[in-house]
Amino acid sequence: MSLREPSAHADSWYARSAGPGQAFAPLAGRETADVVVLGAGLTGLSAALELAQAGLDVIVLEAREVGWGASGRNGGQVIFGYGCDQAKIAGMLGLEASRELFRWSVDAVDQVRRRIIEHRIDAHWRDGHAHVAIKPRHVAELKAWQADLADNYGYPLQWWEREPLQAVVSSPRYIGALYDPCSGHLHPLNYTRGLARAAAQAGVRIFEQSRVTSLQRGTRPLLRTGGGEVQADFVVLAGNALVHGIAPELDARVMPVGTYIGATAPLGAERARELIRNDMAVADINWALDYFRLSRDHRLLFGGRASYSTLPPPNLPGVMARRMVRVFPQLQGVGFEQVWGGLIDISLNRAPHWGRLGDNVYFAQGFSGHGVAATGLAGQVIAEAIRGQAGRLDVFARIPHRPFPGGRALRTPLLVAAMAWFKLRDALW
Template sequence: MAVRKPAAHVDSWYSRSATPSPARPALGGRIRCDVAVMGAGLSGLSAALELAEAGLDVVVLEAERVGWGASGRNGGQVIFGFGCDQSKIAAMLGPEESKRLFDWSVEGVELVKQRIARHGIDAHWRDGHAHVAIKPRHVAELKGWQADLANNYGYAVDWWEREQLQAVLPSPRYIGALFDPRSGHLHPLNYTLGVARAAEAAGARIFERSEVLSLTRGARPVLRTASGEVEAGFVVLAGNALAHGIAPELDSKIMPVGTYVGATEPLGEERARALIRNDMAVADINWALDYFRLSADHRLLFGGRASYSTLPPPNLPGVMTGRLRRVFPQLADVKFEQVWGGLIDISLNRAPHWGRLGDNVYFAQGFSGHGVAATGLAGRVIAEAIRGQASRLDAFARIPHRPFPGGRALRTPLLVAAMAWYKLRDALW
């Protein structure tokens, strides 16, 4: 088979503003190592970094470029918790286990900050994140969440009434906010590239343009590409939404969903700062939510819209522009310079799906749009398990996961129909 040609990162504000990163070679021939990782996104690279720093020989295989998938083109918001409400995890595992998992999610946020500082990553980190309310039911929901976080998880966040919020975020759309000073936002591609450099500095080897075509399980599993293979004592599967057919029992537990982000033309520092005066990241709590933040060069980075069919919505720039102007009517003269998208993986219950297949194949998937911090935690937890400390991975593995209904033929249209109901709920209630 022919060796794949070099791939560029998807065109985005992130790829245009990223720290230069040299292309890495494709895998050629057969090599042996302690741990082979499929996927050079944040979960795979986090595992590789932790394991290489512990002295293990680690090889990472990436189908395209480091950070080519969701890790390098997401909304850049770094938030505690997981893709589902913590109450759902409490219902599945009990309050004590839920508290442990929540505390670990906070560790995931802190881990991002620690890696930026330790490895000198130019990730444009900014403190602060707000979940904002559009409707009275959102206010009740956010205040209930605030009480639950304080009473059951020992985590304090601030409630802002409309006047306090307006002083920071002058948008007529929002009537209150739950503000967390410990969460924040960053340049996700720069962060991912920085974690890759740190893993390589610790001894990991990363091969790009090396799509994994098959996994042979056994005492020493083997990952095969078009031009080589890696035999290892352990394998970590971290392909998420972009992987298919490598471990079929995992495929039915996640669905790919298209998400989209746009970057406006430069606004200038004064105009940009007038939109978000404390430079926080913002997200509403609709099912089909909007989320946004400022870039380091004074653009507005605005995400909103999801495609459960994985097909880009018609007239995507126009749709995104309409959503932007509902939030900031004062930007009626501003256009998007770029709009890009990609696939994330969601689980049926939106909870993280991490665990092992047999004794030596590990996986992390189901980040459900909440992965910048959780991916780093997943890599650390898997690395601990490979090194013999599996208690944290076992806790995540106890979360029950069911396959999406309908099989491969019907599960996408069924999901599209279900999401239509939630979007109608956003509009009417």
């Protein structure tokens, strides 16, 4: 395997700062395996690694490069839970099942830490995450969430009033925070490449530049690419927002959404630490939220400005800079050295959509912007099911998922209109 130059990846601060990754050849000709996985992101690589460690022969097909999609360019925040809150899951499945799912999500955060240590991944891990309140409504929501997690899930979080929060985050914008010392943040591309390296060492055959063009279902399903095909006993579909047409019944239940991140120039250790003194990750709870953290080289990595049409807004760097200055007025005039974006996949209810099609095609999608830890859990749960232990996957498969209204032609404008209302609520209430 050769080493890839950092510039070969989709351009972002992560790509420029990541250690070199392995380059994997495209698929050429016909291959067979026990399991074939579509997608070399966090879900697909996690499933492949688990299966290979259990002795199965696994092939991974990646349309671009390892971690090219959301897995390698996301906000890097590693948080318990899912894209919707536990109260919604409890309403759909009941409290006991919701408790199980929550416990598994907490274990998923620990799994990220374990994999970093076990596979010696230079993932820049830092402990700590805070959800912050901008308005009194947010304070009430966060305190209700804190009580629910403590009373129903046995997961205590720390509440910080304005003064203790501002002693840590030097911003006048926030009036309270819910702090979790067990969540954290990392360099997502380094982490994803580290999983790929671990999977390859475990015997997984990874093929890059091998876009899957069709799935032929049957007793031994077949994935075809432009250069070859793979037949296997089981298929795992882990392409998320970047794949459609392979399994149309899945396409209708997720929606691609654009999201964006900027990286400032290095601020210097002292100035950076004045912004976030404990080096935690931070996110507000607006519908169109801001989230941010410090990098190892003392930049501010600032994300937000989701696009439900998937089209980036005009003057994206300027828009992002204005959002950053609302949080940190002391950074007026700093701007960004880089701004990048990508697509995430959201489900209509923001809950994870994981399950199986027939007896031998498995899938995980609908991470809804909350996937760095949950993707690892999805890969693990699917690997268990393929090995005959489907109990956990069956719980996730009980979550009801409806298609987005309007079909492919109207679902985007309908969602854009709905999101405009939520953004108006953020601004006025």
